[in-house]
Amino acid sequence: MIQELTTPMVGYRFAALITSAAIPNPIDIFFKEISGLKVSRSIDYEGNRVSIKNERQTRTLTFKRGVLRTGSTLEITNFISLPQWNQFAVRNDILITLLNDNNLPTKAWLVTRAFMESWEWDSLDATRNDVLIESISFSYQSLVTVPIPFT
Template sequence: MSLPIPPLTLDPLIGPALGFRFAVFFFAGGAVPNPIDIRFQRVSGLSASIDTTTIIEGGQNLYTHRLPTRVGYANLVLERGFVVGSPLNLEFNAAMSLFKFAPSNVIVTLLSERHLPLAAWLFIKAYPVRWATADLDANDERLLIDTMELAYTRMQALRI
């Protein structure tokens, strides 16, 4: 006798998480959250990888040894509609115009349909490395998008 296959569900407790409900929190000075800059259209760069070095063993021609050396991270890329009067814009302006950096911790939180946290990614000592605004085009009625890219010291994935 075979057991029935349970139906697929989008219930956050037993089904797959959906990636369109999220918030981004910047912690100025490492502790105080910025309540204005939390809404973004897209977040990418949630990844880490282990760098390796290859060791060749003398007389062994069938394989090499690959040993871990360090953890590497992709830059955190945030995209949102063009915003005026944002503290985050001031930080990016200081970095790009004055070469002054104030690293902050950033947490990206995946939310359930009830807006409860399901998972999070903590980025420690994040600082701006790239800022771009989409092209201005009089023939295109598209939302103007800012792309902000941050480097950071370390990422910690949190499963809540």
């Protein structure tokens, strides 16, 4: 038990649940890579006086995975709203969960009020034999750690 508490967690077993307009998408959860989990604050120095700036910083959370043949639920939802891409932004709440050997959550982060910023595909290259990777980026300001009770 003590060894489990002091052993670092692995970063290769995870899932992400992305909600679009408050509707969860439990099918579209597996990604190759997630980057951009970050919490920071601005410190202002004026002589010997230190203060914390109240402005919220915008971060970018990026998801990468292989392009699916049938299209993902996230892709279909985005395709439907594509005509209004420049007119409105859909709010997304994103729950990122680190999983143990039994696929149970061990650590989790919640990103609230994220907005899709971009969707990008790797270069098409006839000289490579790789999986085509798509990158989906969200702009966010709020990230909180979600407590997971010990199991």
